[in-house]
Amino acid sequence: MNWKGYTAVYVLLFALATAQAVVELAGYVDSAYWVAFGAILSLSVVKAVAVAAYYQHLRWEPRSVSYLVLGGVAGALALTAAAAYSIV
Incomplete structure (x- = not known):
């Protein structure tokens, strides 16, 4: 780019x-x-x-790398939701 x-x-x-x-x-x-x-x-x-x-540069990486990053984001969101739920 x-x-x-x-x-x-x-x-x-x-x-x-x-x-x-x-x-x-x-x-x-x-x-x-x-x-x-x-x-x-x-x-x-x-x-x-x-x-x-x-x-x-995820736009130009192979799709597998983008899916790996999305998996990490999903894991982080799941941990955040679990932490928020445990506080309440």
Whole structure:
């Protein structure tokens, strides 16, 4: 990937971070809390995928490497959910 590609991904990440800040600073009422939470969570997932695909070069790796990374993410999420469940 060339510098133009890295710059485009950087600008995308900057725009998504700005959108997250706008959602956070917009303020929300009780009923809109979950809408704002969902929007911020969705933007975070898009940013994480962009970073993994371009800056960690998973887009150009064999699919088996991408599946290995997805397995690690699934394991981390499972451990996080188990830890959250044990606290309650």
